[in-house]
Amino acid sequence: MTEMLPDLETDLSGLSVEDWQAGLDRIGEEHGYYERLGPGHAALFIDAGPRLMVSFETRDQIRRRPGARPRAFEMAARMGWSILALISDGPGWFRAPRVWGYVDRLVDEGFFEDFERVLFFGHHETGYAAAAYSVASPGARVLALRPVATLDPEIAGWDRRHLAARRLDFNSRYGYAPDMVEAAERVTVIYDPHHAADAVHAALFRRANVARLRAAHAGSRLETILDQTGALASLLELAMEDRLDRAAFARIWRARRDNALYLRGLLRLLEQANQPGRAARLCRHGLTTAEARHFASKLGDRSAARRQSPGPVSRAG
Numbered sequence: 001m002t003e004m005l006p007d008l009e010t011d012l013s014g015l016s017v018e019d020w021q022a023g024l025d026r027i028g029e030e031h032g033y034y035e036r037l038g039p040g041h042a043a044l045f046i047d048a049g050p051r052l053m054v055s056f057e058t059r060d061q062i063r064r065r066p067g068a069r070p071r072a073f074e075m076a077a078r079m080g081w082s083i084l085a086l087i088s089d090g091p092g093w094f095r096a097p098r099v100w101g102y103v104d105r106l107v108d109e110g111f112f113e114d115f116e117r118v119l120f121f122g123h124h125e126t127g128y129a130a131a132a133y134s135v136a137s138p139g140a141r142v143l144a145l146r147p148v149a150t151l152d153p154e155i156a157g158w159d160r161r162h163l164a165a166r167r168l169d170f171n172s173r174y175g176y177a178p179d180m181v182e183a184a185e186r187v188t189v190i191y192d193p194h195h196a197a198d199a200v201h202a203a204l205f206r207r208a209n210v211a212r213l214r215a216a217h218a219g220s221r222l223e224t225i226l227d228q229t230g231a232l233a234s235l236l237e238l239a240m241e242d243r244l245d246r247a248a249f250a251r252i253w254r255a256r257r258d259n260a261l262y263l264r265g266l267l268r269l270l271e272q273a274n275q276p277g278r279a280a281r282l283c284r285h286g287l288t289t290a291e292a293r294h295f296a297s298k299l300g301d302r303s304a305a306r307r308q309s310p311g312p313v314s315r316a317g
Contacts (some may be wrong), residue, residue, distance in 0.1 A: 001069045002153065002263065005235070007297045008027070008069070008073045008076055008077050009067070010023065010027065010067070010069070011067045011068070012024070012063075012067060012068040012069060012083065013063070013066075013067055013068040014067070014068075016203055017059070019133075020063065020167075021034075021042070021126075022069060024042075025043050025050060025164070025296060027044070027046070028046070029045050030150040031046045031047060031048070032044070032045035032047045032082075033045050034083050034271045035102075037096070037098040037099055037102050038096055038097075038098035038099075038147070039089070040088060040089045040090060040092045040096055041086065041087060041088050041089065041092060041094065041096055041098065041099050042086075042087045042089070042257075043084065043085070043086055043087070043102060044070065044083075044084070044085040045082070045083070045084050045085075045145065046072075046073075046076055046083045046084075047082050048076045048080055048083065049076075049080040049081050049169070049260040050082075050083060050115060050116045050117075050131040050148070051079070051081045051082065051115060051117045051118070051119075051240060052081065052082045052083070052084060052112070052117070052118045052119070053072045053075050053076075053081045053082070053083050053088070053118075053119050053142075053236070053240070054083075054084045054093060054118060054119065054121070054133070054134075054137075055070060055071055055072040055083065055086070055120075055122065055130075056085075056086045056120075056121070056126035056127075056129040056130050056133075057070055057071060057085060057086070057087055057088075057122075057126055057127075058087070058088045058089075058090070058091075058108060058125075059087055059088065059089045059298060060316060062087065062125075062254045065161060070083070070085040070087070071085075071121075072084075072085050072121075073275055074091070074233060075110070075233065075236055075237075077163060078233060078236060078237075079218045079240075081234075081240075083113065084213075086099070086129065086133075086289050088126075090166060091125070091126050091162075091164065092129065092168070093129065093151070093165055093168055094126075094129040094132075094133070095168040095169055095170060096209045097173075100133075100174050101180045103133055103136050103174065104136075104173075105131055106136065107297075109137050112137035112140070113124040114138065116138075117140075117141070117142065118141065119140065119141045119142070119239055119240045120133065120134040120137070120140055120141070120142045120143070120144075120184075120237065121142075121143045121144070121236060121239075122144055122145070122147070123144075123145040123146060123222070123223040124145065124147065124148060124220075124223075125144045125148060125162075125165075126176050127144035127145050127146060127147030127148065128147050128148040128149070128150075128296070130143075130146075130147070131147050131177035131180060131181050131187065131205070132146050132174045132175065132177040132180045134175075134180060134181055134183075134184050135174065135180040135181070135182070135183050136188075137230070138175075138183040138184075138185075138302070139183070139184070140184050140185065140187045140274070141184065141185055141186050141187075141188075141240060141242070142181055142184050142186070142188065142239075142240050143188050143190075143236060143239040143244070144187070144188070144189050144190070144247050145190050145191075145222055145223050145226070146190070146191050146195075146201075146202075146206075146220070146223075147177060147189060147201060147202070147205070148177070148201050149176070149177050149178050149190075149201045149204040149205065150170045150175070150176050150177060150178075150204075151165050151166055151168065151170055152166075152170040152171060152176070153166050155176075156199075156201070157166050158200070159197050159200075161197060162306065163191045164230040165221070165271070170182055174187050174192075176206045177205070178207070179209060179311070180204065180208065181205065181209065182207060182209075184209055185209065185213070185242070186209060186239075186244075187205065187209050187210040187211070187307065188210075188243055188244050189202050189205050189212045189240055190212075190213045190214075190215050190222065190235075190249070191212065191213075191214070191215065191222075192215050192216060192218045192219050192222065193214045193215070193216060194216060194217060194219075195218075195219050195220070198220075200220075209244070211244075211246070213246060213252060214215055215256075217262070217269060218256070218262065218265075219263060219264050219265060221265060221296060222260060223263070225259055225262050226263055228259055228261060229255035229256060229258075229259050230255070231252045231253070231255055234252055235249070235252060257285070257289070259289075260286070260289050260290055260291035260294070263286050263291075263295070264291075264294070265283070266282060267279055267282050267286075267295075267298065270282060279298075280299065281298075282295075283295040283298045283299045284299065286298075286300075
């Protein structure tokens, strides 16, 4: 397998969609392959080492990342992993016959058996895909952030967030994600227990090989917070090594305390819950972060509001 992958540092940002895809094609041609899977999906394989990370990402997610490169490139460069990036051009949820046909072909060819260890990864809709397609590699590991279990209206009719996706087929091949993880060695689901819809989906993953880890008050910003704190690469490494347990996650998740995005979200929750004392303490802590000016302004606003509020009216005669 390839020892060095200099092309993984290629900057693909700022390109048109066509040129960006051509850039991935060039990288794939040199180190593996890039294959279109019908009009809405693609697969990029990079042959780099005996361990494989299978990531599911949307085109827009990738193009917003530094260098417009798939997330798995970072792990290939950092850990020497091979990568298989399944890419969706839009909100297709990887629910297309060409996608499951491609995965079927990999199974028939014994592709996953060539690697000593395999990790499937995704976030929310791509977390659904990571869990659902993990059945193709028995004994694999799965790390899914805020995964959706299914959008079949018969099961998840209560979830009103992705109404257009309900027309997709979530009942054919690789359909119901909580069942598809049965053959995995370890499945780690990370979610916010206070985010109602995410918590219900997470609860549907109930097999004995599933560990559900709580990231309270992260909400839909979970992946971004983990990215900004530099925690996600560590989580992926631990998941691959079977060392991602509650204690390990708790240590890593502490980094959120200095993350402005997390603190902003928590401050909004405290304000909505009318907890001025806790909100003020959070703002004072926020003064130590990169967004000290924002939290100083919030503290100033709270002090001004207290000064302007009328005091108790004396009824003494």
